[in-house]
Amino acid sequence: MTFTIPIDNGDAVKNAEADSQRTLYPYVTGTSIVAIKYKDGVLMASDMGGSYGSTLRYKNIERVKAIGKHSLLGASGEISDFQEILRYLDELVLNDNMWDDGNSFGPKEVHNYLTRVMYNRRNKFNPLWNTLVLGGVKNGESYLGMVSMIGVSFEDNHVATGFGNHLARPILRDEWRADLSFEEGVKLLEKCMRVLLYRDRSAINKLQIAKITEEGVTVSQPYSLKTFWEFQAFHNPTAGAQGSW
C-alpha cells in the first residue's frame, strides 16, 4: 500500500493551490437510488452502473451496503466519496462494537452522524459529492432518511435521489402504502426502476434490491428488468423530423 504525504495548503477557500485538494466536480458517478418503507422494514433499489461522464464505464458497482446490524446505506454521486464514507462508517461501527455494552448505533444515529459529516464538509467547500439514503430497522421501528451533499437531511416513507426524485417519487406518492408486503414492495420498486431505465441515460439494466428487517440485511443478486421497445412511436423515430430544419 503506497503512502502519500498529505499536502497542507491551508484554507481551500482562500488559497489557490489548495484548490487541488478539494472536490470541484465528480468523476465516476452512480445514478438514482429509490427506497421505500414497507411492512417489515425498508427496501432499497439501485442499479450497478458507474458512469465516467457520459460513458457507462463500470457495470458492477454495488451502491447499497449494510452498515452494522441495523442499517443500509445507498449512495448516488461520486463513487470514491461513497467509498470514503463507508470507511468512516466502518470506523464508527467498529468503535461502537468495541464498547460491547448492549448499546448499538441504530439507523437514526448513523443518519445524524452522516448529516453532520456532510454539512461540515460543505461548510469547508470540500463536499463529499453524494446523496445518501439511509434505511434501517431497530427495535421494530423502521427508519428511512436522506442526506444530500450540502447537508440537507430529512426522513420520509419513501425517498429517491437524482433522477429518481423526478421520475420515481410521483409514482411512489400515488402508490405507496404503509402495509406493503415484500412482493408488493419489490414490484413497486421495479416499476420505478423501469421508468428510470427508459428515461435516465446513465441507468443500466442491472439492478440490485436490498432489504432490511429486524432480522438483518439481504442484498439480492443482480438481475435485469424486462423492457419493451416495440412501441409504435419507436418505429420510424425520425418520421417527424424530415428535412434540414
Added chain:
Amino acid sequence: MFRNQYDTDVTTWSPTGRLFQVEYAMEAVKQGSAAIGLRSRSHVVLASVNKAQSELSSHQRKIFKVDDHIGVAIAGLTADGRVLSRYMRSESINHSFTYESPLPVGRLVVRLADKAQVCTQRSWKRPYGVGLLVGGLDESGAHLYYNCPSGNYFEYQAFAIGSRSQAAKTYLERRFESFNESSREDLIKDAILAIRETLQGETLKSSLCTVSVLGVDEPFHFLDQESIQKVIDTFEKVPEEEEDGGDGEAEAEAASAAPAEQGGAGDQDVAPMEM
C-alpha cells in the same frame, strides 16, 4: 492514615504498591456530606444531605442534571464536582448533537473514569477530590455507577458515599435485593430512609435533603419540598411541641459534627454557594 515519605507526589509509588495521594483524595470524598443512589429496573433515585456552612448561608448543590436521562450526585470537593459535571454535560450534549440520541451512561462513565485516571499519572496534576454517583437510563436499562478519584468505576444496585454513609450502606444492604422490582414510590422512600440513617438522630425534614428521580418516560428532575415532606410524613411522626426544639438540636448537632470530622471544615469552605 499517617504521613510517610511516599505521599508527597501522586507519581510516587510506596514500596507496598500504593499511591498515597490517590488514597488521600478518596479520604476527601469521605468527608463530604452524604449522597445516596439506588436503582430499580426502570428508575434511578439520587439523594443527598443538604449541608450548609451556617444558618445564614444556603446549602451546597450536590446533585446535578447532566441530561434528561443522566443525573449525578457528588461528595467531596464540590468545586471539582462542578467541573466534572460540566464535562459530563458537554460530552452528553455533543453526543446528542452528532447522533440525535442519548449518550449511553456506561460510555459516559468510562470517559469520566479515564479523565480521573490521567490525574493519577501526571506529576503536575492532582486527583479530583470528589466521588460521583452517576445514575442514568439507556437502551440496556437503568444504571447506577460510582466514580472514584482513583479512576475506578463500579456499577451498583445501590450505594452511599460521604460522611456517615456506612449507616446508609447498612440500610441499603438489608434492602437492595428488592430494589430491582421496586415501584418508583418505594424507591424514593428507600432513598429518604437511607438519608435518615446518615443523620443519626437528627429529625428528618424535607429541608435537610434533596431528592432527584429519573426513569423510563420520566426525565431527570428534582422532587419539590412538599413531595419529599409527604414521604417523610408517612414514616416520621414529629410531635408538634418538639419541632422547634428539634430544629435547634439539629443545628447544634450539625455544627458540632463538622469540626469533629477531620478536614470536613476544609472542603466545606471551598465552593461558593449557589442557589
